[in-house]
Amino acid sequence: MTQADYLAKFWMVIAHIPKGKVATYGDVAAMAGYPRMARAVGRCLKNLPEDSNLPWHRVLNAKGMLSFPQDSAKYRQQRQLLEAEGVLFQQHKIALARHRWRG
Template sequence: MIKIPNNNEHKPSYQEKIWHVVSMIPKGKVATYGQVAELAGLPQMARAVGRTLSKLPKDTELPWFRVINAKGKISFPVDSEAYLRQKDLLAEEDITLLNGKVNLKSHQWIP
């Protein structure tokens, strides 16, 4: 039988792995891009996580806002709408910013 030069997926599977990991981050906790990449089995690909999240539909159910950078900061310009949106969504889970940073010590998700 003729083999279709591709799988039925039109998108790279790594995105699905990332979606899965992000969906597991519990409410009230956060994970870093690098952490998500590692848990997804994609070490050294933190940027792929950011790329994937940037393509999510506006009405996604994925808790993308629980993903922040390794410094505990939100990876958007502080004067952007996106920054405020993420900050508010986190605040709803009692994750507040101190000096622009989340206290990873107490809020980082440890699987």
């Protein structure tokens, strides 16, 4: 397994997350065939080019929360993108039972 192999699969899964739905890092890894590589999904997204069209904002941590610090510009950007798609927040959490996509 090379890095290119699993990155391509992560990107493919993330590209298919529908508007208004979210997946956790672990969900993406499992759907890509690498169930124990949730952290690699995070690294993959961290290194996306700025001009990427991949819907990175639809990927969350296992608690249903955004991984950026709440006072950061990236947190605000991700939250705004999700809310524009109809994803509901309760405080700083997303109801995974309602919005989670499992492929």
